[in-house]
Amino acid sequence: MANKGNEWARNELGDAALGDKRLTDRLVNIADSLISLPESSINQACGSWSEAKAAYRFFQNENVKGSDILTSHIAKTVERTKTHKRILVIQDTSCISYMGHEKIRGLAVVSKKQSKGIMMHTAFAISTEGLTLGILDQKLYSRPSISKEDQELEKRRRCRNVSIEDKESIKWLESLKKTNEIIDSTQTETITVCDREADIYDFFELAYRLNSAVLIRACRNRNVNKTSRYSREEKLWQFI
Template identity: 30%
Template sequence: MLIKDTEQWANHLFKHAELGDERRTKRLLKISHQMASNTGSSIVKASGSQASIEGAYRFLRNDKVDADNIATAGLISLLPAITLSNTILALEDTSTLCYRHNVTKELGHTGAYKQSSSKGMLAHTVLMVDAETERTIGLGAQHRWCRKDENFGTANDRKRRKYETKESYKWQRSSEEMSTRFADVMDNIISVCDRESDMFEYIDYKTVNNQRFVVKAKHERVVNADGDKLSPYIENQRSFIFG
């Protein structure tokens, strides 16, 4: 079902958000509807009235409002649509969100080096698409984080850190979340990832758990017990299939 009305869209995604108070959920629906109706606008411009502006900022500053609870409501809302699809592509990528205002003092580095002046946060997102109709279903998972200064180190430091504490764990984390959230239809989901995900740990996880995936190759790996390398092996398979 294609939802074109932004109020209906907001209600579909967030009406079951558990924020501890029904009034907070209603405010979330209103803010979502207003922002979706005014794509690219600030809260001030999208809200339309002083009362709406003040209500929106009170909501955002409320310590009792948990962003994860909002996200969970939106992610779970996809389940009915996902169960109707025979094959789903889970398209994954990481976005860098950079800011220039005073709020950056509380955010992390977004550059490759600690000395970088760029500040912001990162978001690893999984976009669910019906492979047959090419219709976008929605977000299947999302992880957001800020880099901490203490996590910036040498390559050797990163090698000694546990896999689960590294940024590269984001690929497996997304699959773990989806396998829990969409357990009954996980066989229909194909993770599609770029070359950054070409890691032994991630590929091993997907293989061991019989999950479907497509990874853009970065490394010329040995792919079987005979010692065949990836590229020659694929070419041999193509010759075998197509003659």
């Protein structure tokens, strides 16, 4: 049985609109069980076969959408950000591999080792003191399966001829835009932090238009802006 002493699941997911209160209650129970034993399998965490079976039925229910579950948590995260004048929103992508599992139909390659799985891009909010606030945006997707040769050709072609909206890189812009939409900038300043994969002109342009602060690990040694007051004919890394 779920650990009823854990109130986090109820507070965080109790408002999830799944179309049926029984589904919401089941979600809370499942989350409560998994929180209590995060290192265990679903069967072990649920404590009994009847509870585990109910959890599997919940996961297989086509009426339950991951976005609906996440909406409840995001709303709670936004509420927590309001008590901070400045927060960090860390964007990053994770590869979730299902190597060794038999039922992976529909999943694509996610690593150089050709393991199959799904990609997960998350915008995660923390305070400037390091306090976890929660998720503000998250996307799950699967890459198309293509050969290594085609991947290289596609990579070179996309760098020049394809708009940012048709690239996987759009994830960085979409999460930045989502963060800007749900956080009140007059109350809380957000600083988006990303690794070098987000060193994209379109990303900086969007941040400029949204007047949103970003901190990006540099990947490209760009030319220094010659129209600025510190104009010099040199590259970014040498200038810094």
